[in-house]
Amino acid sequence: MAYIRINRKVMNGNGDPLTRKIMKEGKEGIGYYEYVTAYTMPRRILLINGPNLNLLGTREPHIYGSTTLSDVTASAQSQAQSLGITLETFQSNHEGAVVDRIQEAAGFSSSADGGSQGQSGKQDGNRKEKVSAIIINPGAYTHTSVAIRDALLGVEIPFVEVHVSNVHAREPFRKHSYLSDKAVAVVAGLGVYGYQVALEFAARHMKLKDEE
Numbered sequence: 001m002a003y004i005r006i007n008r009k010v011m012n013g014n015g016d017p018l019t020r021k022i023m024k025e026g027k028e029g030i031g032y033y034e035y036v037t038a039y040t041m042p043r044r045i046l047l048i049n050g051p052n053l054n055l056l057g058t059r060e061p062h063i064y065g066s067t068t069l070s071d072v073t074a075s076a077q078s079q080a081q082s083l084g085i086t087l088e089t090f091q092s093n094h095e096g097a098v099v100d101r102i103q104e105a106a107g108f109s110s111s112a113d114g115g116s117q118g119q120s121g122k123q124d125g126n127r128k129e130k131v132s133a134i135i136i137n138p139g140a141y142t143h144t145s146v147a148i149r150d151a152l153l154g155v156e157i158p159f160v161e162v163h164v165s166n167v168h169a170r171e172p173f174r175k176h177s178y179l180s181d182k183a184v185a186v187v188a189g190l191g192v193y194g195y196q197v198a199l200e201f202a203a204r205h206m207k208l209k210d211e212e
Contacts (some may be wrong), residue, residue, distance in 0.1 A: 006209055043084070044131040046105045047076055049091040050098060050139030064164050067192045076195055084205045088131065095141060099151045105131045106155035134159040134203040135195070140176045149178040157204060160198040162190040
């Protein structure tokens with residue numbers, strides 16, 4: 001059987017090119033190899049922290065601990081690197097900014113006010129890159145925000161809900177979440193270690209999805 005070599009490049013996001021050799025059968029029993037150079041999209045996770053989480057480490061340390069948000073972010077970045085994942089982080093005290101960032105995670109443009117801002121007051125990098133999963137600690141918006149729920153459902157990106165404290169052992173109003181019934185998983189009461197658990201789970205969940 002004769003073989004014809006065909007080179008074809010497939011653009012699939014950013015990343016290193018990979019070449020695959022595929023044997024295909026052509027007309028009249030003539031086979032050929034197709035060499036496909038694909039550019040793979042690196043897996044990305046977005047970590048969102050909601051209102052007052054910029055005060056981690058100083059706000060009610062008997063409940064939330066003494067670890068700062070900067071410490072959480074640095075630890076998560078190190079963990080993501082070891083997992084081969086690109087991690088984007090974002091924190092805001094404003095509901096609309098969180099909604100904007102969720103929409104941008106699916107590639108949609110943010111609102112006309114110039115985009116949402118992160119904890120430093122600056123727009124975070126890698127804007128409008130699609131992500132494979134979201135980890136979100138909505139803070140007090142957990143119990144109030146239909147808008148954040150709708151944004152997460154609208155982008156159809158799997159998400160993990162995280163809480164530093166055990167919200168079910170606190171005031172009655174904290175036991176209700178607008179997100180939990182739609183989250184892939186909920187992590188609560190593990191302190192800041194919950195972020196590590198959520199990231200590990202999100203990475204494994206994405207891997208399973210990739211293999212389906």
